[in-house]
Amino acid sequence: MNRHLLPSEIDLLVDSDGGFGLAELTAHVEQCAACRARVADGRRVAQALEALPHAKPSLGFSDRLMQRVEVFQPWYVAVWDHAERFVPRSVPLRRAAVALLAAGSLTVTGGGLWLATNVQEVPVIGASLAVQGQTALATAVGDALGTLLGPSASALLRTGSLGTVAIGGVALLSAVSAAALGFGRLAAAARRRQG
Amino acid sequence: MPPTRLELETLPDADLVVLAQQGREAAYREIIRRYERPVFSLVYRIVRDKEQAEDLAQEAFIKVLNHIDRYNPEFKLSSWLFKIANNVAIDFLRKRELDTVSIDGSRWADSPEAIEASAIDPASTGESPLQALEARELGKAIEAAIERLRPEYRSCIMLRHVEGRSYEEIATTLDLPLGTVKTYIHRARKQLQDALAHLRE
Numbered sequence: 001m002n003r004h005l006l007p008s009e010i011d012l013l014v015d016s017d018g019g020f021g022l023a024e025l026t027a028h029v030e031q032c033a034a035c036r037a038r039v040a041d042g043r044r045v046a047q048a049l050e051a052l053p054h055a056k057p058s059l060g061f062s063d064r065l066m067q068r069v070e071v072f073q074p075w076y077v078a079v080w081d082h083a084e085r086f087v088p089r090s091v092p093l094r095r096a097a098v099a100l101l102a103a104g105s106l107t108v109t110g111g112g113l114w115l116a117t118n119v120q121e122v123p124v125i126g127a128s129l130a131v132q133g134q135t136a137l138a139t140a141v142g143d144a145l146g147t148l149l150g151p152s153a154s155a156l157l158r159t160g161s162l163g164t165v166a167i168g169g170v171a172l173l174s175a176v177s178a179a180a181l182g183f184g185r186l187a188a189a190a191r192r193r194q195g
Numbered sequence: 196m197p198p199t200r201l202e203l204e205t206l207p208d209a210d211l212v213v214l215a216q217q218g219r220e221a222a223y224r225e226i227i228r229r230y231e232r233p234v235f236s237l238v239y240r241i242v243r244d245k246e247q248a249e250d251l252a253q254e255a256f257i258k259v260l261n262h263i264d265r266y267n268p269e270f271k272l273s274s275w276l277f278k279i280a281n282n283v284a285i286d287f288l289r290k291r292e293l294d295t296v297s298i299d300g301s302r303w304a305d306s307p308e309a310i311e312a313s314a315i316d317p318a319s320t321g322e323s324p325l326q327a328l329e330a331r332e333l334g335k336a337i338e339a340a341i342e343r344l345r346p347e348y349r350s351c352i353m354l355r356h357v358e359g360r361s362y363e364e365i366a367t368t369l370d371l372p373l374g375t376v377k378t379y380i381h382r383a384r385k386q387l388q389d390a391l392a393h394l395r396e
Contacts, residue, residue, distance in 0.1 A: 048334070062224060062227045
């Protein structure tokens with residue numbers, strides 16, 4: 001090489017300790033005092049920069065930061081996390097849960113098949129079950145509303161028709177749903193705040 | 196089951212981002228733990244004030260973490276973070292119209308303690324007193340010279356030599372052509388060399 005190194009070539013030598021393609025440049029530097037001085041200057045600056053102390057933030061930086069970050073959990077992750085709580089941790093318990101689920105599924109399937117093959121029996125059984133169910137529902141709803149609204153509401157339901165029971169049941173269900181929704185929103189807001 | 200802290204520490208950045216996108220608070224904290232020092236360091240070197248640097252570094256993290264769902268896995272998380280941090284710092288300087296900041300302390304410091312706390316202390320260890328003095332002189336001189344660099348040069352030279360990023364990574368991080376990055380670094384080095392010339396003699 002019969003010329004001095006270009007600035008980009010000096011930078012190449014400053015950035016590299018050696019390697020393919022630099023042999024010619026390195027050989028020139030060994031022969032040329034001027035270029036050797038320029039490379040030395042460049043390396044001196046690089047070393048001084050690399051020796052600069054690393055700045056670090058004050059204690060509590062991450063805690064203060066997390067208070068300002070909005071941690072958002074998608075609904076499907078929340079549902080999965082909730083369902084995962086009911087999954088047993090130990091393997092034997094998990095096997096028992098799977099067995100129970102399988103038995104339950106077989107029972108429901110068997111019951112459905114029986115109903116399908118004994119269609120003529122269904123109305124008789126159904127009517128009997130419906131009357132029993134209505135009585136049980138009226139009693140349950142009456143007790144619940146009685147607890148909430150007092151004995152007069154309970155008495156009204158006991159003497160009232162199926163329609164009155166239905167209205168009372170819808171009212172109770174609405175109250176319970178609103179409470180559940182409210183608690184759910186409070187929990188989500190708390191989770192966002194804590195994030 | 197969410198991963199433990201030990202498992203999080205070994206996860207690559209891309210997997211950590213996926214967990215953060217699922218709302219795992221531990222993943223957010225791990226991202227902060229990994230990058231709080233490099234991000235703060237970069238911002239601090241640009242704006243030269245610890246308090247402001249903390250606020251700006253937090254702002255950079257908030258911009259990234261509150262929009263973690265927009266992360267593009269084609270790019271490194273670190274590049275995205277440094278890019279936002281650099282932009283936040285440069286915007287701050289432009290608004291404040293700062294060209295130089297005293298190495299002896301923040302211009303917003305209002306007490307001797309605050310001035311001392313905000314001053315840059317380029318101490319070195321394991322050296323003889325003379326070496327320590329020379330290192331201190333060199334450190335002070337280079338800190339002063341860095342402050343006189345244009346902010347764009349400062350960003351490039353810090354990412355190259357303090358954060359150890361390659362030219363290509365710097366170009367991606369700062370959204371600059373590779374040639375521009377090489378030019379900025381070359382000019383920054385030239386200015387720093389000139390500033391240190393008196394020490395060589």
